Amino acid sequence: MTDIDSYLQAHCTPADDVLRDLAAETTALFPDAAGMQVSPDEGRLLTMLVQLTGAAFAVEVGVFTGYSALCIARGLPGGGRLLACDVSEEWTALARKYWQRAGVEHRIDLRIAPAIETLTALPAEPHIDFVFVDADKTGYPQYYETLVPRLRPGGLMVLDNVLQDGRVLNPERPGHFAVAQLNETVLHDDRVESVMLAVRDGVTLIRKR
Secondary structure, three states: HHHHHHHHHHHHOOOOOOOHHHHHHHHHHHHOOOHHHHOOOHHHHHHHHHHHHHHEEEEEEOOOOOOHHHHHHHOOOOOOEEEEEEOOOHHHHHHHHHHHHHHOHHHEEEOOOOOOHHHHHHOOOOOOOEEEEEHHHHHHHHHHHHHHHHEEEEEEEEEEOOHHHOOOOOOOOOOHHHHHHHHHHOOOOOOOEEHHHHOOOEEEEEEOO
């Protein structure tokens, strides 16, 4: 972590014991994959965005061990729901443990299946208030095209890892090309307005017109 990263973390409302313990256990149990977990400042951003949009129904594509889902669920109002999509029973078992500890498990509907199957089964009309996508990068374009029609006017989509450690400038792998392609699609999509932020590995906020 650079000095400026440390400064940023120090000037953000800190994570509580539940989130800190989840991050620590994720690193201990899945050291090779722990980098997929969102950072505390990004988690705080997600909670705040959900609160600011007044979202009641949210969708997450890519759960991992549940840090971001916990942050989203905490931002929802009473009666709010999060549809969380992932394919790993192992990773999400840890997520369930911490959702329960945080008292948000009743707000989260976890679906273990390929996300695109879960998403295409949703009603076709615009009804989703908030979306967070942080999953397999080659799937990003398909997730986007499936979710935008289902996002209500004024609804917000958040795409994570849109910079790919700078590799969107010179893509080499399929995931890099997919994200770079989607970045251009979003920019020229008349259905939405967007802003790309240099938060961690890049975050794009996309508002449905």
